[in-house]
Amino acid sequence: MSRVGTRSAEVRGKQAMDDEKQLKKQKTGGGGDAKSREQDVKNFHEFVEKLKSNVSEEEARAILSENAQEMDSSISVYEHCADQMMYGPLEPCPSCGGALKFAVHEYTCTGYISEWSKCGFSTKNVPRKKEPLKIPKQLKNDYITKWEQEHDTEKRPVRHTEDSAKPAPGKPFSGMHILLAGRTKRPQYKLRGDFEKHGGKVAHALKEGITCLVVAESDLSSGVYAKIGDARSKNIPVVKESWLQDCLSKNEVLDFAPYLFGAQAEGDKRAAKKQQVDQGVAADQNVDSSTYLTDEIKLAGKKYVHKDSELDKEGGRVFEHEGIVYNCAFSICDQTSGLNHCAAQQLVQVPDGTLYFYHKRGRLATGVPVNERMDEQTDVNKAIHNFAALFKEITGNEFEAWEREKKFTKKRSKFYPVDMDDVCDARAGGLQDQQLGVVAVHCKLDPKVARFCKCLFSQAVYRHAMFEMGINSPELPLGSLSEFHFKRCEECLLEFADFLRKESDSKKHEQMCLDFSNKWFSLVPSTHPTVISDIAHLTELGASVLESLKAISVASHIIGDMTGDTLDDPLSDRYAKLNSTMTCVDKESDDYKMVQKYLEKTYEPVKYDDVSVSIVMEELFMVESSAGPSFEEVDKLKNKVLLWCGTRTCNLISTLAQGMQPAIYNAPVPGYMFGKGLYCTDASCKAASYAFTGVDRPEGFLMLAVVGLGDNVLELPKPEEDVAKYEREKVAIKALGKKLPDSSEYFKWKNNITVPCGALKSSGRDDCTLDYNEYVVYDPKQVKLQYIVQVRYEEK
Known part of the structure; x- marks a missing residue:
């Protein structure tokens, strides 16, 4: 077995006894003044150095393995081993059973919740075992043997996590190991000299125990990128050169966060803009998304x-x-x-x-x-x-x-x-x-x-x-x-x-x-x-x-791929694949005027990020789609109503080619509240909210469908506990909203279709979950897409 150090067995044994005597002098428990706690930290760092001189890395790993202390590339073997020897063996993570490690000012878990996720458990009050640290029987090391003989588990010191990261006076970078990558603005040998003069160490390769990788932003060669990739794969922070310069000038360790080498430093301004996006909405309204x-x-x-x-x-x-x-x-x-x-x-x-x-x-x-x-x-x-x-x-x-x-x-x-x-x-x-x-x-x-x-x-x-x-x-x-x-x-x-x-x-x-x-x-x-x-x-x-x-x-x-299409008429070719026929409705026709009236009557300005938006009808297309039921099939159903459906423009091809699709599950939000059904509304503003994307893209499309509700219609202010029964029983739901069209203005259209075209007013109910009425059916044969309405959103 390989060893580090050349001292004789006698010298190493004496050193172990001296070290143990010093440990016994330390106070037990969580008290102690600031001076004694600083001494504890100093003693720990000295103990780490003595381990390095007397115990090989292989031996230290064997001790950790014997005590079920798993290692990852971000842990210094000697510091982790010293922690177990000086303060006692760590209990496993209470969350996942993995091994704990000390990181800066707290203990974090090295284990995994599952194959998808690393455990995120952390604590300052780490649980430790009462029994002594286990030493492998096959390990023959005089320093460890003497330490084991003299070690008193009853008088272990307590590691003060809030002070553990404090370096020795005048040495703010003690215990830190960094790696430099690229041609730094200031010569590397000068950076190395200053950093090491104040207690830090500069490594020559990316290995375990490295605190961070410092990257020269002016030199992003393939070699530098390779080191960045290697560091990130080992979960080692990658920071800009300015972090090291500022640390040296202030003579203190600065937080990594403002200096992390991220999207902007990598020269990708598009990604930097994207970092300003939260849940898909630009936090800064001036962010230009056009690059996407x-x-x-x-x-x-x-x-x-x-x-x-x-x-x-x-x-x-x-x-x-x-x-x-x-x-x-x-x-x-x-x-x-x-x-x-x-x-x-x-x-x-x-x-x-x-x-x-x-x-x-x-x-x-x-x-x-x-x-x-x-x-x-x-x-x-x-x-x-x-x-x-x-x-x-x-x-x-x-x-x-x-x-x-x-x-x-x-x-x-x-x-x-x-x-x-x-x-x-x-x-x-x-x-x-x-x-x-x-x-x-x-x-x-x-x-x-x-x-x-x-x-x-x-x-x-x-x-x-x-x-x-x-x-x-x-x-x-x-x-x-x-x-x-x-x-x-x-x-x-x-x-x-x-x-x-x-x-x-x-x-x-x-x-x-x-x-x-x-x-x-x-x-x-x-x-x-x-x-x-x-x-x-x-x-x-x-x-x-x-x-x-x-x-x-x-x-x-x-x-398909239309970018290099050689067809004379690619639009007609793709249009045929929709299996739908679309006819532009004349603006002077009764149909157009009816839809325009229905749109305007059931619309009220909606606010999006403090912008009030109104809507203007531009075109009306009548649709005959082979994907859904024919008008003749729906006409046989009772209680037919013309209702609005809102959707993203990106979903329209699918709707035309395959018909309207039911919600994927039930959830306590509009459009999902009553389970796996097809959802419509009698308020155009409700449908328009789904089709609106942004004031910089004012175009949108709403759909109007003839829905045969049938005889069995349940009017509910909110869903019952068992929403699955609606689908099983094939009922229709009219989910009541806080606002609804004035029923006195309803009228019948062709083929006895009800058009709920009334000015929106309060329902007078305070037990409703929804703002506007929703209609839900569970059989696609009850819904026939009748019109697509092209609209323009206008900022008021």
């Missing part, structure tokens, strides 16, 4: 070459062999560890037959790679082997079992696959701005219908929507996800919702919320993940996002 409309989508789908490889410019294609497409995308989100990363790897073959292996990893919010490489492959079998080996390295799973059978088990701190579809993400395949003017030149559609289609088939619609939902990273093709991936997402969402319905304020509940949130944001990667703590929050960031992603996937299938 022009960002190049790096990976558009399963069969698309990653743009950063530039092999698409050479005619490269994703390599396929024996039914397997060699292209994978991944993500990982662990908010405790600060991980929110994505990765991609693919084999690409260019026209001359040369095969390349391209892979990239980076932070999701910035897209700046922390690890990127492309290698030419000389042998197909070797290339396939390398691909599978990297897949296993970053996921812990076998590639072929995943690709052929979708067998996959999430591993701790490992990536999870984002399963892609073959189609092109609508953000990449939709019409670009420069195409909008020429695409309709040969279009055979009615000009107004053609303009409507240009909107539906444009990239901007889907880029805006995904930006607003915080899932707009260009690194992953979230607009082209597979049905299998959607199934996994839905399973996670429903399980999470079931958990959140069981109210609890316990610490365990908080941890499970974190764990579920990490799982959700690994499945649906977000540029700003957060901890989801209640079902309303989950509905906003989970259910509505998943429903929109499914709709965008349908749009991606219909749109």
Whole structure:
């Protein structure tokens, strides 16, 4: 067994006895004045140094292992071992059973809640075992033997966590180990000299025990990025050079937070702006989101070459062999560890037959790679082997079992696959701005219908929507996800919702919320993940996002790749795939005037971020869709009502092609309150609130549907406990709101359809949960999409 130090057994034994005598002099318990506590800290640091001189790293690790003290790369072996020897062996984490470690001024857990999440437990009052520290029987070290003989467990000192981080006088950086990366503004040897003069140490490599990596912002070479990636993979903070300069000038250790090397320092201004976004809404209204409309989508789908490889410019294609497409995308989100990363790897073959292996990893919010490489492959079998080996390295799973059978088990701190579809993400395949003017030149559609289609088939619609939902990273093709991936997402969402319905304020509940949130944001990667703590929050960031992603996937299938379309009339080609007929209604017709009256009567200005918005009707389209019931089928139903439906523009293609979709689950928020039904309203302002996106994008679309409520209509101010029974019994719900249209102004339209077109007034009820009436049915055959209303929002 290797040893550190050259002292004889006799000298080391005497040293152990002297050290033990000094420990016995220390006070026990939590008291002691400031001077004695400072002495305790000094004694601890001296003890660490003596361990380093007398005990090998291998021996220290053996002691820790014998006491079930797991190690991670952020822990100094000697400091952790000294902590156990001097203060007593640590109890396991009360939350997850993992090992605890000392970090700056408290003890934190090194364990995991699950395969998705690192444990976030921390405490200043750490639990310790009463029994002595266990020493491995096979360990033969005189220093340790003497220490064991003299150590008195009854007189252990107590570690004062609030003082433990205090360095020796005049040595503010004692115990700190940093690594410098890049060409610093001030020569590295001078920085090193000043830092070490004040107690710190500068390492030569990124290893365990490193306090932080200090990066020269002026030198962001590939070598520096490699170190950044390595540091982040080990959860080591990465800070700017200015942190070290300011620490030296003030002669004190400054907080990392203002100096963390993040999106802005990495030269990605777009990501810096995105950091100002909270839950999808810009905190600073001056933030320009237009860059997200022009960002190049790096990976558009399963069969698309990653743009950063530039092999698409050479005619490269994703390599396929024996039914397997060699292209994978991944993500990982662990908010405790600060991980929110994505990765991609693919084999690409260019026209001359040369095969390349391209892979990239980076932070999701910035897209700046922390690890990127492309290698030419000389042998197909070797290339396939390398691909599978990297897949296993970053996921812990076998590639072929995943690709052929979708067998996959999430591993701790490992990536999870984002399963892609073959189609092109609508953000990449939709019409670009420069195409909008020429695409309709040969279009055979009615000009107004053609303009409507240009909107539906444009990239901007889907880029805006995904930006607003915080899932707009260009690194992953979230607009082209597979049905299998959607199934996994839905399973996670429903399980999470079931958990959140069981109210609890316990610490365990908080941890499970974190764990579920990490799982959700690994499945649906977000540029700003957060901890989801209640079902309303989950509905906003989970259910509505998943429903929109499914709709965008349908749009991606219909749109395809229009950026290089050679068809004479691409608009008519995509329009035919909608399986719907749209007719622009004459503005002088009775239909148009009826809808306009209904819109204006049931609308009241709505405030969005202190901006009051009104609405103007611009066009009306009558719809005949093969996806839903025909008018003749709905006409046979009783109690027919013309009702409003609001939706994002990104969902319209899916609605036209596949019909209206029910809510994914029940939740105590509008649009979900009565379970898995189809929701409509008699207030146009209610529907308009769903279609509104921002004052800078004033266009929007509302839908009007004929709904056959039938005879069995329940009027309820709020849902009953068992909402599932509504779906089972196929009833219709009229959920009463605090405001409703004046029933004296209702009128009958064609085919005995009731139009609840009255001025909004108070219902006079104070037991209503909703602001406006909602109508819910559970059979899609009861709803026939009749009109799409094009509107313009105007700031008042």
